Amino acid sequence: MYFDTIIAGFGGQGVMLIGNILAYAGIAEEKNVTYMPVYGVEMRGGTANCTIVVSDDEIGSPIIQNPVSAIIMNVPSLDKFAPRVKDDGFMIINSTLITEEDMKPFNSKTYAMVPSRDIAIESAGNEKLANMVVLGATIKKSGIVQLSSMEKALTAGLDKRYHHLIDANLKALQGGADFV
Amino acid sequence: MANKELVKGNEAIAMGAIEAGCKFYFGYPITPQNEIPEYMAKNLDNEGGTFVQAESEVASINMLLGAGSTGSRAMTSSSSPGISLKQEGISYMCGSQIPGVIVNMSRSGPGLGGISPSQGDYFQSTRGGGHGDYRTMVLAPASVQENYDLTMKAFDLSDEYRNPVLVLGDALLGQMKEPITRNKYKKKEYKQDWILDGAKGRERRRIKSLYLADGDLTDHNWMLFEKYESMKKDIMFETKYLEDSKMVIVAFGSVARILKSSIAMAREQGMKVGLFRPITLYPFPTEELSKVADSIKNFMSIELSTGQMIEDVKLSVGAQNTTVDFYGRPPGSIPSPDEFLEEIKTIYEKRIK
Amino acid sequence: MKQVFKRPESLVDVPTHFCPGCHHGTIHRLVAECLDHYGLRDKTIGVASVGCSVFMYDYFDVDVVEAPHGRAPAVATGVKRSKPDHFVMTYQGDGDLASIGAAEIIHAANRGEKLTVIFVNNTVYGMTGGQMAPTTMIGQETTTSPYGREEESAGPPIRIAEIMAGLGGTSFVGRGAVDTPKNLMKAKKMLKRAFEVQINNEGFGFMEFLSTCPTNWRMTAEKANERIADELIPYFPLGVFKGDK
Numbered sequence: 001m002y003f004d005t006i007i008a009g010f011g012g013q014g015v016m017l018i019g020n021i022l023a024y025a026g027i028a029e030e031k032n033v034t035y036m037p038v039y040g041v042e043m044r045g046g047t048a049n050c051t052i053v054v055s056d057d058e059i060g061s062p063i064i065q066n067p068v069s070a071i072i073m074n075v076p077s078l079d080k081f082a083p084r085v086k087d088d089g090f091m092i093i094n095s096t097l098i099t100e101e102d103m104k105p106f107n108s109k110t111y112a113m114v115p116s117r118d119i120a121i122e123s124a125g126n127e128k129l130a131n132m133v134v135l136g137a138t139i140k141k142s143g144i145v146q147l148s149s150m151e152k153a154l155t156a157g158l159d160k161r162y163h164h165l166i167d168a169n170l171k172a173l174q175g176g177a178d179f180v
Numbered sequence: 181m182a183n184k185e186l187v188k189g190n191e192a193i194a195m196g197a198i199e200a201g202c203k204f205y206f207g208y209p210i211t212p213q214n215e216i217p218e219y220m221a222k223n224l225d226n227e228g229g230t231f232v233q234a235e236s237e238v239a240s241i242n243m244l245l246g247a248g249s250t251g252s253r254a255m256t257s258s259s260s261p262g263i264s265l266k267q268e269g270i271s272y273m274c275g276s277q278i279p280g281v282i283v284n285m286s287r288s289g290p291g292l293g294g295i296s297p298s299q300g301d302y303f304q305s306t307r308g309g310g311h312g313d314y315r316t317m318v319l320a321p322a323s324v325q326e327n328y329d330l331t332m333k334a335f336d337l338s339d340e341y342r343n344p345v346l347v348l349g350d351a352l353l354g355q356m357k358e359p360i361t362r363n364k365y366k367k368k369e370y371k372q373d374w375i376l377d378g379a380k381g382r383e384r385r386r387i388k389s390l391y392l393a394d395g396d397l398t399d400h401n402w403m404l405f406e407k408y409e410s411m412k413k414d415i416m417f418e419t420k421y422l423e424d425s426k427m428v429i430v431a432f433g434s435v436a437r438i439l440k441s442s443i444a445m446a447r448e449q450g451m452k453v454g455l456f457r458p459i460t461l462y463p464f465p466t467e468e469l470s471k472v473a474d475s476i477k478n479f480m481s482i483e484l485s486t487g488q489m490i491e492d493v494k495l496s497v498g499a500q501n502t503t504v505d506f507y508g509r510p511p512g513s514i515p516s517p518d519e520f521l522e523e524i525k526t527i528y529e530k531r532i533k
Numbered sequence: 534m535k536q537v538f539k540r541p542e543s544l545v546d547v548p549t550h551f552c553p554g555c556h557h558g559t560i561h562r563l564v565a566e567c568l569d570h571y572g573l574r575d576k577t578i579g580v581a582s583v584g585c586s587v588f589m590y591d592y593f594d595v596d597v598v599e600a601p602h603g604r605a606p607a608v609a610t611g612v613k614r615s616k617p618d619h620f621v622m623t624y625q626g627d628g629d630l631a632s633i634g635a636a637e638i639i640h641a642a643n644r645g646e647k648l649t650v651i652f653v654n655n656t657v658y659g660m661t662g663g664q665m666a667p668t669t670m671i672g673q674e675t676t677t678s679p680y681g682r683e684e685e686s687a688g689p690p691i692r693i694a695e696i697m698a699g700l701g702g703t704s705f706v707g708r709g710a711v712d713t714p715k716n717l718m719k720a721k722k723m724l725k726r727a728f729e730v731q732i733n734n735e736g737f738g739f740m741e742f743l744s745t746c747p748t749n750w751r752m753t754a755e756k757a758n759e760r761i762a763d764e765l766i767p768y769f770p771l772g773v774f775k776g777d778k
Contacts, residue, residue, distance in 0.1 A: 020186065020357070027184050027359045035186065035357035060441030062356045065516030157186070204614060230614045234607065235640035242604035242637070246611025249598040250578070254611065272601050376596040376612070378619055380575035386590045388581070388599035 001056050003144035004064045008049035008081050009073025014131030019050035022135060025145040025153035026054040034062035047076055054144050069142060071134050075102055082106045092137045112137060112180045123175025124168040132169050136176025147177055184359040190215035192324045192360055193283055196331030197255050199365045203229035204254035206243035208236055208262060211295045212351040213285035216257040237262040241269030248278040249387050251375030253335055257283035260301050267310030270344055274314035275389030279338035283347045285354040288511030297350035297434055298511035302488035305348050306462040313401055315408045317345045318461040322437045324358035332365050337414060339370040341407060352434040352514060416459035417468055425454030426532050427478040430493050432458050435484055441517035442524060451528045466496040473497035478531045480505040482520060503531055541565035543574045545594045554754020556744035557585060559711045560653055561592055563721050567728050573620045580609045582625040585659045589624045603634025606641035609648050620731060622649040628658040631667040631693050642737050645702030649731045649738040652693060655746040663749030667691040670764060694741045698774035704736030705776030708769060710743040712761035723773060730776060743769055
């Protein structure tokens with residue numbers, strides 16, 4: 001099984017964090033993973049993105065021109081990455097910041113509008129966990145890893161200071177998965 | 181899971197160095213390798229070692245020379261422009277036969293260039309790089325696990341040959357994260373009958389590269405040459421799909437990595453393409469690649485430059501009625517597997533009727 | 534009969550390559566006497582620089598590593614960090630230390646590396662045939678200042694000891710000469726202090742020696758010796774700049 005995704009948004013939306021958590025989930029299921037962040041000058045201007053590949057086989061390129069999926073957290077990332085997603089791929093769109101109007105140029109693509117902030121509040125009582133909501137939706141859509149692996153992934157991937165929030169994170173992941 | 185950690189490429193280098201008993205690190209900040217000095221600054225003191233942020237690349241390579249001359253395991257790291265500055269010290273270390281590990285997480289040039297991955301330092305790495313007739317062994321990892329493992333190996337090779345060893349990665353291999361297993365270092369003993377530790381109960385020792393007496397330098401250079409030749413027993417390379425291939429792609433480091441995807445795609449489309457990945461760039465696996473040319477006649481060198489390693493590919497297979505094509509991609513952005521696939525397809529259709 | 538004068542044990546019994554009237558030999562002897570005095574011969578690692586001073590590895594009976602031009606303080610930093618219980622010294626000329634190696638000496642000194650640096654200032658590049666150095670005097674003719682050093686284009690001669698004294702990391706800084714027995718005795722006393730600050734783990738010891746270069750000054754040994762007092766000492770004053778006991 002093979003899966004790749006580009007996760008893109010503003011700095012501070014937790015884009016890099018969910019990339020890491022997804023990679024850890026892959027590791028928990030003994031799959032091969034790569035995580036490739038943008039770095040240096042590309043990071044200026046406050047946008048962030050990373051590419052994650054999860055596969056049962058050896059992974060070649062950690063750089064993907066046309067990904068199977070994308071998690072798009074803001075409009076600048078939509079314009080940059082939506083055209084690159086494979087025609088038979090899918091996008092998880094953060095509808096807290098992106099409107100149906102914004103999506104018009106990409107109507108031919110398959111996507112799900114996920115109100116990440118609202119779901120984060122409803123499911124976990126914490127709007128900061130919107131990133132986990134979109135990750136949960138991606139996991140459900142792709143089936144690349146099991147939601148049951150996420151506790152392990154969060155334990156391995158989150159700094160110990162935040163381990164008391166693992167339950168809330170799991171609830172947000174579930175909230176996102178239930179939505180799509 | 182317990183033994184797999186998600187680690188950034190640069191950090192894996194630092195981890196491998198510490199696991200191999202590296203006690204001294206000397207460096208100077210430059211993108212995209214800063215995680216190496218940062219990791220060393222944080223962890224080396226706890227391991228009984230010392231981190232020094234030097235005033236320049238020139239100073240850091242010479243600190244490495246000094247620590248190496250006392251028989252301690254030591255390392256410096258930098259990226260292309262900084263490695264240029266280190267060439268003076270590398271030449272002296274080779275001339276004086278002082279071990280040390282040098283990491284180049286290369287970026288693009290010439291000049292200040294940019295911080296994207298590049299393979300434009302291939303000539304500098306494999307042809308000596310500084311003044312004089314010398315070579316450094318060059319190891320080119322293509323995964324985060326190899327960053328860790330080959331850095332450990334670099335310390336052994338450096339001590340075995342009393343010669344600096346260069347680990348040549350690039351921005352991609354430094355920045356990406358992959359799960360690694362922290363393989364345990366198996367300590368080997370190397371002769372230390374040359375190190376400087378005070379002339380107590382023995383004759384004084386002099387570590388130098390200056391040979392003025394008639395003929396001495398000739399002998400010294402031939403001796404070094406013999407040593408470089410003997411490094412061939414440590415040649416490393418990887419191959420894929422050679423059993424049925426009609427065309428072989430030769431590539432190293434991050435490019436070989438990206439090409440693994442391109443080649444898999446090409447084979448899905450029915451093209452019988454294989455991969456030959458040199459892991460030691462010096463010594464280059466010349467004889468091994470030449471053996472491949474006994475049965476496969478079409479080669480293609482793909483590099484993140486306008487063409488450097490292709491010279492070694494031609495020297496390896498050029499005399500065997502082969503074709504050697506080239507796709508060069510100067511740095512500026514990271515090429516995708518699709519881009520390489522298109523180039524492979526063009527050459528394959530041209531060469532394989 | 535009591536022997537009152539002999540070769541220091543830390544000095545190898547070979548003729549040196551130094552020109553007649555050059556002070557390197559005398560300075561070598563003072564350094565060797567200090568090595569003997571503190572019992573350092575078998576725990577010393579010397580760092581040789583580039584220039585006439587490179588041959589210290591032939592003359593001192595201690596372990597020596599050769600550094601690239603100007604880099605001796607960086608090499609010595611690596612040596613000392615690796616062997617903190619050993620005595621580590623560099624021996625450098627003015628072209629090496631004050632010009633191409635300016636960055637290395639400043640930063641090693643400022644880090645307070647536990648090193649002893651012996652700096653031999655003869656106002657000229659000796660080994661390469663008498664070119665202008667950063668310490669060349671105004672008006673001094675050299676092969677690259679054939680009409681005399683001009684301050685307007687080359688700046689004034691650089692006073693290294695004074696710069697060293699201004700750095701927070703140095704523990705002892707002195708400048709001496711060996712042109713007269715009196716100056717020599719004073720210089721040796723200062724050199725001992727430059728040794729002691731390392732031996733006592735206090736910090737960086739720096740000792741500048743004014744030296745002749747009769748060959749490149751195109752002077753007799755006697756005239757060259759006189760130039761030290763007549764021209765150099767007035768510009769490069771002798772004494773302790775930092776760390777007097």
